[in-house]
Amino acid sequence: MHIITLIPGDGIGPEITAAVQSIFTAAQVPVQWEEQNAGQTTFDQSGELIPQSLLDSLEKNRVGLKGPITTPVGKGFRSINITLRQKYDLYQNVRPAKTTEGISSRYTGVNLVLFRENTEGLYSGLEVYDERLGISDSFNRITVEGSRKICRAAFAYAALHGRKKVTLAHKANILKMAGTLMLNACKEAALEFPQIVFEDKIIDNMCMQLVNKPEQFDVVVTTNLFGDILSDLCAGLVGGLGVVAGANIGDDMAIFEAVHGSAPDIAGQGKANPTALLRSALMMLHHLGEHTYADRIEAALDLTLKQPEKCTGDLGGKASTTEFAQSIIANLA
DSSP states (O other), X not given: OEEEXXXXXXXXXXXXXXXXXXXXXXXXXXXXXXXXXXXXXXXXXXSOSSOHHHHHHHHHHOXXXXXXXXXXXXXXXXXXXXXXHHHTTOOEEEEEEEOOTXXXXXXXXXEEEEEEEOSSBTTSOOXXXXXXXXXXXXXXXXXHHHHHHHHHHHHHHHHHTTXXXXXXXXXXXXXXXXXXXXXXXXXXXXXXXXXXXXXXXXXXXXXXXXXXXXXXXSEEEEOHHXXXXXXXXXXXXXXXXXGOEEEEEOSSOEEXXXXXXXXXXXXXXXXXXXXXXXXXXXXXXXXXXXXXXXXXXXXXXXXXXXXXXXXXXXXXXXXXXXXXXXXXXXXXX
């Protein structure tokens, strides 16, 4: 039995979390949920954005599933997501993007996985402001160790999952030092995995290539800011943020999450699509070695997605969140 820290989040978070729990229960997945919360709702109730009880739970269980969280705006709070990633060195942000029958997309044959360095770069929080001169400086901190870790993780994933190629997206032609660190780190990793083809592309060309011919890419690795942008671009190739999974993985802890927003405008209306959180939960099961359960639920989800009338409104159907989940449960058989 796996004990999982469950963070429902804000807005539609509790609804899609409940849907995933019902599917896991029906599939008899050997997990026990330990619910803790964070975000705007928690802050309104207790005055704490990230309660110590949540941190204690994560540190005990080492695996979490997180719904969308709202960080209060204009009150000086740093992003909860960034805080958790840096506190626990969850240096791998892993985002699969795959076209799926039943999900509307302009593309076919897309099946890539993006590895975004998750703790460094322009998201390091190193900023200074000179009020006298009116100048703000943000430091793009890239380290040799951080570059080596994310590049090796991308190659190791490719080798483990039978992927053929790793592509580094960078800007070493302009960012001579920071860009070259990642380039050199990937070249080192490529020597360790000679069976994997390695290529590198300048980030602006990478964006064009992704839009023109996304099926040419397999595993993509890049820095924090570039990865933040490319991951949403890749989601757009396969149906949007509502259908893609996300994971934040370190050496001894992993938090899996829906990457879309908390959508407070539709909260409580039964309109939310739980696919992104469910797919994140399936990534979690694979991470835990529970491949049979993950494959069974994924097959049931795919069957439901092929039936538009059984899907939520954003997927072209009229089903509620609960009805969508019940359809997946019915297809487990």
